[in-house]
Amino acid sequence: MDMILILTILVVVFALAFDFINGFHDTANAIATSVSTRALKPRTAILMAAAMNFVGALTFTGVAKTITKDIVDPFLLENGSLVILAALVSAIIWNLVTWYFGIPSSSSHALIGSIAGAAIAAAGFGILNYSGFIKIIQALILSPVIALVGGFIVMTILRALLKNRNLFKANKRIRYMQIGTAAIQSFTHGTNDAQKAMGIITMALIAAELQTSDDIQLWVRIAAATSMGIGTSIGGYKIIKTVGGKIMKIRPIHGIAADLNSAAIIFGATLLHLPVSTTHVISSSIMGVGSAQRLKGVKWGVAQTIVLTWVITMPISAVVAAIVYKTLALFL
Template sequence: MDTILFLTILVIIFALAFDFINGFHDTANAIATSVSTRALTPRTAVYMAAIMNFIGALTFTGVAKTISKDIVDPFMLENGSLVILAALIAGIAWNLITWYYGIPSSSSHALIGSIAGAAISAAGFGILNWGGFLKILEALIFSPFIALIVGFLMMSIFKVVLKNRNLFKANKRIRYLQIGTAALQAFTHGTNDAQKAMGIMTMALIAGGLQTGDDIQLWVRVSAAAAMGLGTSIGGYKIIKTVGTKIMKIRPVNGAAADLSSAGIIFGATLLHLPVSTTHVISSAIMGVGTAQRVRGVNWGVAKRIVMTWIITLPVSATLAAIVYQLLALIF
């Protein structure tokens, strides 16, 4: 078999594996609050999230096109298939390490850092599309701060609306609302996160000479959506435990406020064709909600641990991908 075709097939397999891992790694964030408040059982939440992720993944393609051309121009990339394969191996490795320790790190940071690191290792810093790369970094950096503020404001509005209501009855009713907000959260996750693997697969097809434009083919969309849905159905209970219980004690009203805040931001980013970290956005929205409820109610020790993981993910994944590329280059 031709080496380039073989590498392209490998990239597609690893891209689907990345999406599968993303499904049980990141989707756990989307349903964590509804599980922790017992609005949904873990099994029901996981299956609902799998279905909503699949639907969301098939709905949009803007983020996929951003990933496929705004970090590195695939038409200008020599050894493109090898670069992308190295990036996927590094991204998957980092995702599995953080999943094993129950740390809700960012798959988006891992993937984008890995693509940049592998490309730089192959062709130097000049290969990066700096305009597009910086635009993506800005979205990744600013979205958690926006989520923190929106979460704070959303919870403040809930407090005013429910001021004279019986808190027990209100929480009971809001628990039903949470079923809808959790479904919305999973849908928006699919509209943004699943597209990253679609973008990677499209990059590989272009680099391998099997595609001439940046359109996302239907089979790419369906296979990536199915991989994420399948991964979601496996579940990510370690991440659910961290996000749903260790940041703060979440009641139904807090969960609904966090879900609405983060879903709105993720969907807004999708409409702007910007990849954001669902992990960052959801965790930050919970912190914002907790701050509005009671500053001391947030476990800032766990929050600090999460933020530190966010910070190191990009450089660690980039370095790892650069090393993996050099190793693959020796083999191929």
């Protein structure tokens, strides 16, 4: 069998593995607040999230096309299949390491940093599509800032609306509403995160000259959506614990404010065809909500650890991907 075809098959397998890992790594964020407030039992929340992620993943393709062509041009990339395989191996390693330690790191940062690092190792800095790459970086940087401010605003509005109501009774009603907001958030997660693997597979198909456009084939969409859905059904309890309890003590009113805010931002990014880190957005929303409630109520030490992980993810992933590429190139 031709080596390029073998590499392309490996890319598809590793891309689906990345989506699978992304499912239990990142989807935990989408349901963390509803589980921590006991609006949903963990298993019920995970199964619901799996179904909604699957539906969301099949609905849009704009983000996938951005991943396909805006970091590097797959039509110009030599050894493209090997570059993409190295990027996937690097992103998977980082996701597994951060999952093991229960750190809500960004799969998006890991994947994008890995693609850039492997491509630079293969063809130098000139291979990057700087206009598209900078646009993606801007979205990744701005989205958590917007989420932080938005969480603060949404929580402030909710507090004003519920000012003269019995907070215990209000929280009881809101807990039921969280089922809906958790479902919406899981859907928006699927519309953005699952598309990243679709974009990677499409890059590999173009690099192997198996397709000539950036259209996302139906089998790619179904395979990526299914992989993420299965991964979600397994769940990531360590990350649920970090996001749902270690940042701040979450009440139902906090959960619904964070869910609505982060779902709106993620879905807005999807409509703009921009990949964002769902981890960043959700964690930042919780921090914003906590700040509106009581500034000292946010455990800023934990938040600082999360932010530090966000900062180092992309450069570390890029370096790891470059090393993996050079290692694979020696043998392949």
